[in-house]
Amino acid sequence: MTSSQKEGRRGGPGARRALRAAPLALDIRPVNPGMESGRYKPLTDAEVLKIHNAALDVLENIGLADAIPTCIEALTPFGCKLSPEGRLLFPRSLIEHTLSIAARKFTLYGQDPKYDMEPWGKKVYFGTAGAAVYIVDPKTGEYRESVSQDAYDIARLVDQMEHIHFYQRTVVPRDLPDPAEMDINTCYLSVSGTTKHVGTSWVHPDHLDASLRMLHDIAGGEDKWRARPFVSQSNCFVVPPLKFATDACRCLETAVYGGMPVLLLSAGQAGATAPAALAGALVQEVAEVLAGLAYVNALVPGHPAIFGTWSFVSDLRSGAMSGGSPEQAILSAASAQMAHFYDLTG
Known part of the structure; x- marks a missing residue:
């Protein structure tokens, strides 16, 4: 057989290059969304129980300050008590009841069903995060304020990246100084740029109301949105240590009543707004997120809420x-252990 005949039978070098460059079939890919993790466990089983019990003690005896009136109206019939100092106390039995009715094994939907995520158990999904106000310009290399085009461009990149499974709003469009325009357009730019699941936040409930109406239109109606909500709210409902954040709580209520999944974020900083000892910082953030979980379930039992320590x-x-520090990695792994302990999406 001549060399040209051999080349023809194999399809030639161009065909072989195309074959090598082609994406692998889903069933033979070495890395897929939702692969299981959880091998590194900084806490023993006994230490997990200590963190849990300490968090319940904090909630029962110290509680959270600055609850808004609608929060108090929802949580006191649910079992909370208001202390003489005005702090909302969460009895142990209330938290145990909350954990018994909390949503589990809920899907985080994409606009395209092929991007749906099932983030329960030890499954791992990767996504973007943050709210950067500056960006390195990709053309000039100069450091500048982030703008709307950046938010859209990053969403488009995420949409094409195989191992990024969801788009958490990454930059703040500073060309939109009006807060309402910024919130609504951040949501619009995100869902326009990717059909993967989107996470973003709002600073005022009216902005979220307007965004929900827009999302209903994109989904094809409110009923279709509620059946497959493809945007979740990232909500810093607490100001550590142990205080509710007024506007964030109002936005939380709007999201829950609007059928939007919520990411309950407690972002304490060990050594500043949380204890310097890592175990103490973990106790505080677990307590704060459990309080948020009770809040959500007092509003709508079983509403999808993510354990966002x-x-x-x-x-x-x-x-x-100290971003990216070894201590932060240890805390993050321990937080994942606590989410597994509660069998919650985290």
């Missing part, structure tokens, strides 16, 4: 946040 650590030399 978001650990940060201070550089004690300067007081600044």
Whole structure:
């Protein structure tokens, strides 16, 4: 057989290059969305129980301050007590009841069903995060304020990246100084740029109301939106340590009543707004998120809520946040253990 005949039978070098460059079939890919993790466990089973019991003690005896009136109206019939100092106390039995009715094994939907996520158990999904106000310009290399085009462009990138499974709003469009325009357009830019699940936040419930109406139109009606909500709310409903955030709580209520999944974020900073000891910081963030979970279930029992312990650590030399520190990794792994302990999406 001549060399040209051999080349023809194999399809030629171009065909072989195309074959090598082609994506693998889903059933033979070495890495897929939702692969299981959880091998690293900084806490023993006994230590997990200690963290849990300490968090319940904090909620029962210290509670959270600055609850808005509608929060109190929802939680006191649910079993909370208001202390003489005006702090909302969460009895142990209330938290145990909350955990018994909390949503489990709920899907986080994409606009395209092929991007639906099932984030329960030890499954792992990767996504973006943050709310950066500056960005390195991809053309000039200069550091500048982030704008709307950046938010859309990053969403488009995420949409094409195989191993990024959801788009959490990454930048703030600072070309939109009006807060309402910024909130609504951030949501619009995100869902326009990707058909994967989107997470973003709002600073006022009216902005979220307007966004929900827009999402109903995109979904094809409110009923279709409620059946497959493809946007979740990232909500920092607490100001650590142990205080409710007024506007965030109002937005939380709007999201829950609007059928939008909520990511309950507690973002204490060990050594600043949380205890410097890592175990103490973990107790505080677990307590805060459990309080948020009770809040959500008092509003709508079984509403999809994500256990969002978001650990940060201070550089004690300067007081600044030490992003990416070893301590933060340990706290994050321990937080994942606590979510597994409660069998909650985290």
